[in-house]
Amino acid sequence: MTEELIIAGFGGQGVLSMGKILAYSGIMQDQEVSWLPSYGPEMRGGTANVSVIISDERISSPVLQFFDTAIILNQQSLDKFQEAVKPGGVLLYDPNGITHLPTRKDIKIYTIEGAKEASALKNSKTFNMIVLGAYLKLKPIVKMENVIKGLKKSLPERHHNLIPMNEEAIKVGMDKVKQVS
Amino acid sequence: MEEIKLMKGNEAIAEALIRAGADAYFGYPITPQSEILEYLMTEEPYKRTGMVVLQAESEIAAINMVYGAGACGKKVMTSSSSPGISLKQEGISYIAGSEIPCLIVNVVRGGPGLGTIQPSQSDYFQSVKGGGHGDYRLIVLAPASVQEMADFVQLSFDMAFKYRNPVLILSDGLIGQMMEKVILPPQQERLTDEEVEKRYGSWATVGKKAGRERNIITSLELKSERQEKHNHKLQAKYREIEKNEVRFEKINCENADYLLVAFGSSARICQKTIQLGKAKGINIGLIRPITLWPFPSEEINKAADKVKGILTVEMNAGQMVEDVRLAVNGKRKVEHFGRYGGMIPSPDEVLTALEQKLIGG
Known part of the structure; x- marks a missing residue:
């Protein structure tokens, strides 16, 4: 199994940490992982993205042009990465703020109302975990118990009391993901 | 004890440095390698092993601190990215001329000049063809994974001390910023002056003892005949390194x-x-x-x-x-x-x- 994934959105949406939690979850089940962020000036107020690979085999290139899955959290990223999804691959996006909808016909497209569900949970910080939940429903590549272990590894200990809330948010995401085409 | 962690390449190098039993790190921040200094400052190895971590006032100061500490037989490292490595070149040439073991890390960004902060490999010529002035060579290692960023630290020090020669790790912003699974090496003890002398001979300036000549560290020799002799000695060493250390x-x-x-x-x-x-x-x-x-x-x-x-x-x-x-x-x-x-x-x-x-x- 190899999953090649890109997560893209605004800086501050939790794009990089979502990738990190996934990568740690992969390590928890003895898989190979790589996590490659965009870094530099484009992160400040602009777009942020991270490529994550989780595989049973040694990972060759951490740099990719095409992905099995793209998780898209703003319009710029949708415009930039829609074409980067492999034919037959998955595009998951939050429709909040999206005015130009995806046009690909050869991929599976799903939505998750991450921003809306986070405000329903009265905690905007759960946004990225809701999106992660939606992704894991579509691609159950890591087990829930390993995601919780991954959370423990990537959160500082003083924030471990927030883990149950994150778990709840992941479950909301799993429930609320919708297929568009 | 093996420990598996998810780390950035820069963090892996910093942690591996502490674990290699290094005595000191001198650096100055620059993207995309600032995590090395940041990690060391957060980890506070001066509490763990007694290792010194110092943010110098400039790259030039940092490389000359490496020169000084290295001359005393200490295990020392500096790191920077391309423009900062250019600033260090005078010091690197002196270090090569004086045959001081040390580790220099270049997490390369695009150039020339200040260039960009994104990854590049455009410092290949600078690394393998001199960089600074004079007929000298650095041993240059090119890691291709976060694991190798960690592994090459101890390897670099082994070669640096074996040949009394500076070693350069030529990485780039991609390996530096990327996170991968890494198995960290066990913690090594820092060496005493006596242990350094026992393993690598008496050349460091650690205070002259009765019964031996003074150890002199210099790259200056005004007599051409002697300078040529020194060049011959360096070249013989480089041939030896070419024979023993090719890796691929x-x-x-x-x-x-x-x-x-x-x-x-x-x-x-x-x-x-x-x-x-x-x-x-x-x-x-x-x-x-x-x-x-x-x-x-x-x-x-x-x-x-x-x-x-x-x-x-x-x-x-x-x-x-x-x-x-x-x-x-x-x-x-x-x-x-x-x-x-x-x-x-x-x-x-x-x-x-x-x-x-x-x-x-």
Whole structure:
């Protein structure tokens, strides 16, 4: 199994940490992982993205042009990465703020109302975990118990009391993901 | 005890430095390697092992602190990124001339000048052909994974002390910023002056004891006859390093029709190109030089006999390709494909370049 994934959105949406939690979850089940962020000036107020690979085999290139899955959290990223999804691959996006909808016909497209569900949970910080939940429903590549272990590894200990809330948010995401085409 | 962690390349180098039993780190922040200094400041190794971590007032100060501490037989490292490494070149030349062991890390960004903060491999010439003035060589290691960022720290110190020669780890913003699984080495004890002398001989300036000559550390020799003698000694050492320390990795070279030569992150990208080629019925092999100096010329020469053409893939406008051409000595076509200015080639682009430049059409 190899999953090649890109997560893209605004800086501050939790794009990089979502990738990190996934990568740690992969390590928890003895898989190979790589996590490659965009870094530099484009992160400040602009777009942020991270490529994550989780595989049973040694990972060759951490740099990719095409992905099995793209998780898209703003319009710029949708415009930039829609074409980067492999034919037959998955595009998951939050429709909040999206005015130009995806046009690909050869991929599976799903939505998750991450921003809306986070405000329903009265905690905007759960946004990225809701999106992660939606992704894991579509691609159950890591087990829930390993995601919780991954959370423990990537959160500082003083924030471990927030883990149950994150778990709840992941479950909301799993429930609320919708297929568009 | 083995410990598996998810770390950035920069963090892995910093942690491996503490665990190698280093005595000191002197640096100055610059993207994309600032995590090295940040990690060390957060970890506070001065509490764990007594290791000194100091943010100098400039890159020039940092390299001269390395010169001073290294002259006392201490295990020391500095790190920077391209423009900062340029500033250090005078000090590096002095260190090479004085035969001081130390580790220099360059997490390369695009140039020339201040350039960009994105990854590049455009400091190949600077690293392997001198950089500073004078006839000297650095041992240059090119890690291609976060694991190698960690592993090469101890290896560098082993070689640096064995040959009394500075070692450079030539990384780039991609390996520095990327996170991968890494198995960290066990913690080594820091060495005392006596242990350094016992293992590596008496050359460091640690205070003259009765019954031995003074140990003098200098790169100045005004008598040409003596300077030439010193140059001969350095050259003999470099030949010895060339004989003993060439390192490389061969991937899929058995029965390959075309050969890629790439180092560091480019070599990782090329591994994916090999898979993409296989799917199209193109059999591609890869030689990844791990030491850029000494360069695996012999191995590349041998491999050239078995293939139809060779392509070097570098994040620069064509630097290592010159050494590959020297190694192959005209018996095969050697082409170069590069992206630069902080752009990273994709595995698909590399395959297209190989098809166009070596296969035709």
